[in-house]
Amino acid sequence: MKKILYFIAIVSILSSCEDIIDVDLHSVAPEVVIEGVIRMDEYAHVFITKTKDFDADNNYTPIKDAQVVITDDAGNSEELKPDASGRYVATSIIGVEKRTYNLSVTYEEKNYTATSYMPPRVEIDSITAFRFPVADCYYPQVHFADPLGEENQYYRFVCGINNEWPKNIAKLQLSTEFLDGNVIHDPIFFYFDDDNDDDDVIQNGNLITLEMQCIDRGTYYFFETLSNTGMAAANPTTNIKGGALGYFGAYSYTQLSAVMEW
Numbered sequence: 130m131k132k133i134l135y136f137i138a139i140v141s142i143l144s145s146c147e148d149i150i151d152v153d154l155h156s157v158a159p160e161v162v163i164e165g166v167i168r169m170d171e172y173a174h175v176f177i178t179k180t181k182d183f184d185a186d187n188n189y190t191p192i193k194d195a196q197v198v199i200t201d202d203a204g205n206s207e208e209l210k211p212d213a214s215g216r217y218v219a220t221s222i223i224g225v226e227k228r229t230y231n232l233s234v235t236y237e238e239k240n241y242t243a244t245s246y247m248p249p250r251v252e253i254d255s256i257t258a259f260r261f262p263v264a265d266c267y268y269p270q271v272h273f274a275d276p277l278g279e280e281n282q283y284y285r286f287v288c289g290i291n292n293e294w295p296k297n298i299a300k301l302q303l304s305t306e307f308l309d310g311n312v313i314h315d316p317i318f319f320y321f322d323d324d325n326d327d328d329d330v331i332q333n334g335n336l337i338t339l340e341m342q343c344i345d346r347g348t349y350y351f352f353e354t355l356s357n358t359g360m361a362a363a364n365p366t367t368n369i370k371g372g373a374l375g376y377f378g379a380y381s382y383t384q385l386s387a388v389m390e391w
Contacts, residue, residue, distance in 0.1 A: 161192075163241060163369055165199075165232050165377035169250065173199050173219040175209060177234065180374065191215025195236035202229040224379060226250060232369075232377045243369040243377035248281050248343040250381035256339055258331075258389045259316035266329045267391055269337050270316045277310035283349035285380070288319045288330070289338035297323045298330060302353050331389050338386040348378035 159179040167173040175197050178189040193211045199222045200206040209217035222230075226249045234241040251273055259270035269288070275281060284303045287294065299322045303315060317339070319330045331337065344352075347368030355365040368376055 161234075161236060161239075161241065161373040162189075163232075163234055163243075163373045163375040163377065165243065165245075165375075167199075167222070167224045167230050167245070167247065167379035169224040169226060169247065169381040171224055173207075173209070173222045173224070173230070175199075175217040175232070175234070175377075176215070177217070177236065192236060195234055198233045200231045200233075201225075224381070226381050228379070230377075230379045234373070239371060241369050241371035241373040243347075245348060245368065245377050245379040246345045247379035247381055248283075248345060249276075250343055250383050251276060251281050251284075251341065252383050253339060253341050253385040256337065256385055256387040258391050260391065261316070261318070267331050267333075267389060268316045268318050269331065269339055269387070269389065270314060271339055271341065272312070272314050273341070274312050275305040275308060275310060279309075281343055282306050282309065283344045283346055285342040285344050285349070285352060286317050286319075287340040287342065288317070289340070289386075290330075291336050292338070297321050299356070300352065302349055302356070304349060304353075333389065333391060335389050336386055337389050338384055340382050340384045342380040342382045344378060344380045348376060348380065351376040351378070 159181065162178045162180060163175065165175040177192040177195055179192065191214070193215050197209040197217045198206065199209060199219060201222065205222055207219050207222045209219050211217050224247060226247055229244060229246045232243045254272045254274065257270045258267045260267055282305050286301050286303065288298050298319050301317055301319065305311065305313065321330060350366045351368060358365060364374055367374055
């Protein structure tokens with residue numbers, strides 16, 4: 130698929146004019162970016178940075194002097210402290226299914242808040258190999274039963290290959306908002322997000338591990354709009370109130386492995 134897209138892009142470039150466009154990229158004030166995660170059965174953690182100008186480097190210095198508090202609907206509350214890496218890590222707030230979590234971050238006299246619900250986990254029934262005929266390549270196809278009701282309607286998929294979790298494989302989202310209560314048979318079109326890598330993600334004989342994360346609506350729309358930011362001059366839709374970028378998400382998950390053979 131990427132080869133086809135590259136061919137179309139090259140044809141478009143060769144057939145276009147050769148005018149030199151000078152783009153004036155104005156500097157903007159840095160904005161706070163918050164990444165808060167509560168994974169099932171694991172301690173909550175929060176990472177806070179600031180944005181940089183377009184032409185700056187990609188090294189983001191963590192903010193270590195914020196006040197970070199997480200509470201849940203079971204009456205638990207904890208103020209998180211930064212570790213040596215600058216990540217705020219909980220010691221008592223842990224991910225539990227069907228709990229609602231609240232995040233409060235205070236930094237430079239501004240307060241940012243967010244709420245996330247952890248849906249109950251949904252089991253994967255099986256994984257099979259799906260052939261995509263246009264590009265003649267294969268992808269894992271996940272099979273599971275979506276529970277009836279609004280509690281489980283949003284999923285995120287992470288791909289492991291041969292017991293490793295490559296960071297340059299894009300994660301994908303699935304909404305069953307209009308497929309509520311159905312049995313899902315969905316191919317997961319993973320791809321490398323490194324433009325220099327044109328190999329197929331899945332090779333014959335690979336051991337594939339799918340992690341299916343059960344997420345809430347706010348977390349889903351953050352990642353869904355994040356995956357589309359390359360096609361629009363806009364930031365992802367955040368569930369954080371107060372003016373910060375990023376997201377705060379709690380999720381349960383299930384994993385299943387299968388050997389892809391065809």
